Amino acid sequence: MNLGTEKFSLSALEQISRIIGDRYTGSQITVFFKKCGFPQYVHDGMSTKWRFVYNVLQELQNSTYGSYNILNIVKNLCNPEEFYGNAEEHRQVIKSINEVLEFYGLGVNEKGEILKIKERRTKPNEKESEDNKLFAIRNFHYEVVKHSKDLFINGNYFHAVFESCKAFDKYVREKSGIDKHGTELMTNALSLKGPLKLNKQITETEKK
Known part of the structure; x- marks a missing residue:
């Protein structure tokens, strides 16, 4: 993967971390890092997922292979084999990742391959x-x-x-499969019998 050695900014690492944290559970993050060749990173089940990933990415970027490690993780994240039966989520992850990579003259295609792009997006001051x-x-x-x-x-x-709010409404509608909007959508999607859960809903506090 000869794509240059430019270091990613902390903001870029944060955005990548949030994408990974949003996609995987804590235990899945552990499995993900193992697939990437970094079995030493094990999520404790307690730490905020994206912050855990963010700390790992910083450590990997500051190690011997630096930015290559980050690109290896991105490549594994965008591997289409990780998205069997969920092509739309694959497209969304690639779109989000490309919004970061385009500042570095890179992009991910639908095969999960990282390529150089012709037009590098200018970082705003x-x-x-x-x-x-x-x-x-x-x-x-x-x-x-x-x-x-x-x-x-x-x-x-x-x-x-x-x-x-519009983006959240769209996200909940797509994830729940409920064709409603606003309060009606949230009531149906996030209720006790709804398809989406914000927690394990075991205790009375979690159920409220």
Whole structure:
């Protein structure tokens, strides 16, 4: 994989970590790293998934093979064999990963292969505004960042929230298979008998 040795920024590593954390459970993350050739990384079942992955990626990038390790992980993440029966999720993961890689002149195709691209996306020089700092320290999910960051740091707070809500509504609708919107969708999808669960729903607190 001769694709250059440019180091990934911490922001890029964070976005990749969030994608992995969103896709896998804690035990699956352990299996994933083993498939990538790093069996020494075992999720403890307690740590926040994306933060655990983020720490691992930083350690791997600072090791002997540096950015090659990160690209190896990305290649395994985008392997179509990891998505049997879920082609749409595969497309979404590749889309999200490519939004990171295009800043480095790279891209992933539908076969999960990492290739150089002709046009490298220019990294924006974001001003260190107060809004930018406030947004950054909250460690939002990467989908929230994607849909609302630019709006928020430009002072469009209402539309920042609105776009995030629209994205969440779409995500829940697709995951649940319920063709409704807003309160009706959330009530049906996240209820005790609904198809989506935010926790194990064992204790009374979890059931509420």
